Amino acid sequence: MSNLIDAEDGMITSCTVLVIDDDEACLREYCEIIDSLGYAHRSASGAAEALRALTEDKTIGIVVTDLQMPGMDGMALLAEIDARYTTARPIVTLMVTGFGSLQTAVDAMRQNAVDFLAKPIERDEMVSALRRASARRAQLLGLWKLSALQTAAAKGAQPSDLIREISGGGLKDFVRNIILLRRKRMDFLDPELFSDPAWDILLELTLAKLENTPIPMSSACAATQVPFSTAFRHVGNLVASGLVRRWKDASDNRRVMVELEDDTHAAMLQYLTSIKG
Structure with missing residues (x-):
């Protein structure tokens, strides 16, 4: 599936969704839902693979990640994404976990996650979360473009x-x-x-x-x-x-x-x- 790119003005307005989960069944289920909604998507089974994908694919603008993963967990991954990539392009993150708690949700929001989803995830929940993520990314993209224009004007x-x-x-x-x-x-x-x-x-x-x-x-x-x-x-x-x-x-x-x-x-x-x- 091709990325949803605003080809007429050369800027990415919609984007590729990156899904990360070490559980193959969950990963396949989320990708099927995302695919049925018409979003381009990629998948990764862990944080290291996800970070490589983010570096290689500049169209990734929404990240859906599991919390509990071997090695670097979802919370650490969100912090790494924020540190490495968000100054270069707008990226919106969503956290998924089967071990939800109020403190975990608060910690995820502190890492700029726009949504916190508890497993098992219903299709309607994923649809609503992706809509909110798309709307938030559109806002961030607008601010990013304004900043780029101001920089270009100054130069x-x-x-x-x-x-x-x-x-x-x-x-x-x-x-x-x-x-x-x-x-x-x-x-x-x-x-x-x-x-x-x-x-x-x-x-x-x-x-x-x-x-x-x-x-x-x-x-x-x-x-x-x-x-x-x-x-x-x-x-x-x-x-x-x-x-x-x-x-x-x-x-x-x-x-x-x-x-x-x-x-x-x-x-x-x-x-x-x-x-x-």
């Missing part, structure tokens, strides 16, 4: 020079196509798998900036296809991060306008040009 040349150089009609069509593909995808696949409101807003505002036309905040929120309150919060985060500016329309005080800051626009153009080829 860039004069934004106005870059904008004049590469803001031609071909790039406008390219951005329109990315937006269209992201929306079309939701006709066939669960939108929660690809929810990334901050990125959708940035793409919409990039197109508006290329067209030299600020847009109402309501239009930017509508581009996300998530509840307005959620989209509104993401706009606020973008404004607070200095990536987007917001002001009241002088001709209509009831309307709030938004557009990318020049440095953000420059970073977006650098990124889009690099994947456009």
Whole structure:
């Protein structure tokens, strides 16, 4: 099965699920459930094998691990994942155990596990846990992208020079196509798998900036296809991060306008040009 990758913008939005358990029967059962949900997946029988997989496969973004394993146990594995990989890419972890206790659950959460599942796991429990993990990873991915854009903008040349150089009609069509593909995808696949409101807003505002036309905040929120309150919060985060500016329309005080800051626009153009080829 191929990985669920956001091919039109070159970034991994959904991901491969890595499942770790030293019990072959449990490992096979979890993989069958995950496969039936349409997720790409890999399996490992222990922590060492899992760490090798994480190093080799950059598409792994969700890890489901057993607690009790020989050698390095699940708790130590979560700590190792956090130390080695989470600064390089967003990874969400879930803990599974047949020896559950409140203290174990607390310890797992301290290691940034987003869920704690007790064996035997029902299919519906795994489905719900993976949905929550996917939603959490989407949030982390949005923050990761914002950080990357801020870094790119800080390293860039004069934004106005870059904008004049590469803001031609071909790039406008390219951005329109990315937006269209992201929306079309939701006709066939669960939108929660690809929810990334901050990125959708940035793409919409990039197109508006290329067209030299600020847009109402309501239009930017509508581009996300998530509840307005959620989209509104993401706009606020973008404004607070200095990536987007917001002001009241002088001709209509009831309307709030938004557009990318020049440095953000420059970073977006650098990124889009690099994947456009």
